[in-house]
Amino acid sequence: MSQRTVKPGRQALLALGLSLLGIQLAGGAGAADDKAQEIFRSARAYTVRIRTQITTPFFEDERGSMEGAGFLIDSQRGWVVTNAHVVGRSPSTVSVAFADSPYRPAHKVYVDPYADIAIIEVDALDRWHPVASLACGEVLEVGEPIGAFGHPLGLRFTGTRGIVSGRTDKFGPDFIQIDATVDHGNSGGPVLSLRDGQVVGIATAGATGSKADRLNFATPIRDVCRIADLLRAGTSPSPPHMAITLLRDDDDRLTLQVGLTNDARRWPLEPGDRIVGLKGGDSLATVGELVSALRGHDGSVPLEVVRNGRKLVVDVTPEPQPLLLDRLGLCVDGALIATANFEDGGTLRDPAPLVVHSIAPGSAAEMAGLQRNDILRTVDGMRFNDVDHLARYLNRRSTRQPITVVLSRWSEHSDRIFEYYLHELPGEDIQPVGPLPELSAATQSAGHGRAAARDK
Numbered sequence: 001m002s003q004r005t006v007k008p009g010r011q012a013l014l015a016l017g018l019s020l021l022g023i024q025l026a027g028g029a030g031a032a033d034d035k036a037q038e039i040f041r042s043a044r045a046y047t048v049r050i051r052t053q054i055t056t057p058f059f060e061d062e063r064g065s066m067e068g069a070g071f072l073i074d075s076q077r078g079w080v081v082t083n084a085h086v087v088g089r090s091p092s093t094v095s096v097a098f099a100d101s102p103y104r105p106a107h108k109v110y111v112d113p114y115a116d117i118a119i120i121e122v123d124a125l126d127r128w129h130p131v132a133s134l135a136c137g138e139v140l141e142v143g144e145p146i147g148a149f150g151h152p153l154g155l156r157f158t159g160t161r162g163i164v165s166g167r168t169d170k171f172g173p174d175f176i177q178i179d180a181t182v183d184h185g186n187s188g189g190p191v192l193s194l195r196d197g198q199v200v201g202i203a204t205a206g207a208t209g210s211k212a213d214r215l216n217f218a219t220p221i222r223d224v225c226r227i228a229d230l231l232r233a234g235t236s237p238s239p240p241h242m243a244i245t246l247l248r249d250d251d252d253r254l255t256l257q258v259g260l261t262n263d264a265r266r267w268p269l270e271p272g273d274r275i276v277g278l279k280g281g282d283s284l285a286t287v288g289e290l291v292s293a294l295r296g297h298d299g300s301v302p303l304e305v306v307r308n309g310r311k312l313v314v315d316v317t318p319e320p321q322p323l324l325l326d327r328l329g330l331c332v333d334g335a336l337i338a339t340a341n342f343e344d345g346g347t348l349r350d351p352a353p354l355v356v357h358s359i360a361p362g363s364a365a366e367m368a369g370l371q372r373n374d375i376l377r378t379v380d381g382m383r384f385n386d387v388d389h390l391a392r393y394l395n396r397r398s399t400r401q402p403i404t405v406v407l408s409r410w411s412e413h414s415d416r417i418f419e420y421y422l423h424e425l426p427g428e429d430i431q432p433v434g435p436l437p438e439l440s441a442a443t444q445s446a447g448h449g450r451a452a453a454r455d456k
Contacts, residue, residue, distance in 0.1 A: 036147060039197040040159040043149040043190055044099050045130040046072040047157065048122075050086055050188060051103065053093045056336055056433050058329065058357045060089040069150035069189030070096065070120070071132045071199065073228060078125040081132075081224055082188030083204055084111050084118040089324050091433055096122050098129075099157055110231060111324045113341070114239040114291055115173045115223050116204050119231065132190055135198035136225035140164045140176060148180040148203045148218075150189030161194065168217075170253050174288035175204065175217040182206035182216040191218040223292055230296045240294040240318030241341070243267050246287065254287045258305075266317045273305045279313050294318050328387040329433035332394070332403070333425045334363020335370045336433060338387055353385055356407070368423045374407040377420070387434075394430055403427040 048070045057063050068086030073079050080096060087094050089111055095103040104122060111118045140146075144164045152158055162180030169175070178191065182203045191201035201218030230237035243263035246254050256275040261267045269275075275290060277283040279302035284290050294301060300315045321341060329338035340355040354376040359366050377383070380403065384390040394403070403425040408418040 036159075036161065036194050039192055039194060040147060040149060042130070042197060043071070043132075043147075043159070043192060044157050046132045047099070047149055047189060048072065048080055049097045049103075049151055049156065050080075050082055050106075050120075051095045051097075052087050054088045054090050056090065056329070056331055056358065056360070056431075057088070058090040058327065058336065058338060059340070059355075060085075061092075063358070063360075067151065067154075067185055068187040069185065069203070071190045072122075072125075072129060073119075073132055073134065073224070075125060075129040075131050076127045078122040079109065079228070080106065080120050080122055081202065081228075082118050082120065083116045083202060083219070085116055086188040087111065087118045087120055089113070094120055096120070108325055110227065110237065112223075112227065112237075112239065113321050113324055115288070116219050117202065117224055117227060119228065132199045133197065134221050134225055135193060135196075135200045136221060138193070138198065138200055138221070140167075140193075140200055142166055145194040146178055146180060146200065147192045147194050148178070148182060148186055148189060148216075149192060150186035150203055152181065152183035152186045154185055162216075165215075169286040169288055170251065171217075172254070172287070173223075173291075174220055174286055176201050176220055178216050178218055180216060182218070223288075223295075226292055226295055235296050235298075236320055236323065237295050238320040238323055239291045240297075241321050242287075242291070242318075244269060256284060256287065256290065266319060268314060268316070269303075269305065270307060273307050273314070275303055275305050276311070277304045278302065279304050325435065327434060329357065330387050330391050330394075331360075331429075331431040331433055333365045333368075333427065333429050334360035335365035335425075336360075337376055337390065338433070354387070354390065364426055364429070368425055369421070370405075370407065370423060370425075371409060374409050374421075375418075377406040377408055380404050391430075391432065394427065397427075401427075 050068045050070050053065045054061050054063055066086065068082060070080040070082030073081050087108060094106045094108065096106040097103040106120045106122045109119045109121050142164055146164055147159050147161050149159045160180045162178050164176060165179050166177040167174065168177055183206060186203045189203045190199040191203050193200050199221055201220050204219045205217045207215040227237040243261065244258055244267050245260040245262065247257045247259045249255050258269045258271055258273040260271060261269045275284060278293050281293060284293060297318065300317050302313045303316050304311060305314050327338060329336050336357045337354055338357050339353045356370055356372055356374040358372055359370055379390065405423050405425060407421045407423065411417060411419045
């Protein structure tokens, strides 16, 4: 019986073509997978685990322990970048561990009061340790492949993949929106370009809830680069105290249009002015870009604004915000009292700068009825504008009498703004919170004196 050659039909040819196409696609995906594996493997060498403990929190933090991630950017200085909320904006104990290494102590070099960025220093680090490569000038486009690396839900040194979904400034600082998940433990870790392995952001937050699945945010690496460069140059990278009120649009986004100036001497702007850039610099589109552009400036800065349809230059003299690491507090019977840096505080007739930042559970202050955000009006009938003077007064006063405090808090009634409260505190437990040794010595001696009086 003779054999005949059977020619493939159209379906067979189509199947063969799809098979060949599948092989080609699989080959391309394999190359991409290999690249991602190499990028994540490199990230494992410079990514760290971070543990933080906070006992006396300022406004921005809560008492307790937390874990997160970070990444090394300077091996000679031992600098690790992370989120400010990972190491705390309050005094805290911080430790760091690289992969396959034990935890070691670290201390904060800089914590930003605007962007969720912190730089910490790890002692005794090998100067040749691998560091992250930062994409300081990178402008990410929607759809670009990215990866997040960290320790989600306690799973150490874990990578997730996704794309850039967008950019937003709706929540204040600029964020990159990504669909690579950011869970507890990811915060502070690197967000990587899967094209070249450079760090393009810091994994910062993930939105929860069924309607917001895979809605996650990263802090752009741009500000990290600016902050690190200024620190290396010995210049404070602190953002400016924005003594202006900017208008919000229908989407609840801050615009660059001025609603009110709270300091006409430093910010001689008029309602309706629209800030468009720094003279001779790039145009500005968001408040985050304006803050970044003003970092490190000392003295007068020429701003380009549009006023009544005409472009003109207005010289502003922004004052840098106080460094968070220099912030002083005084814990009086469990109530942490410190200044409040409200940008529009100057609009109040009686700003009263000392505020209760937190209340220790079970403390005498909690029993007396003090609350977080209470404004301290007077102590023993006297007004104090800073923590240092309050500490020195409490050190000198008699230990036989309780402390009488007058506080105000926002009223729930429609006919007044504030309610005023009179409280008494025993004044037996006064502790400093902050870096200055002279404040510590004064308040510690006050505490020891009261303890001695109780013992007698």
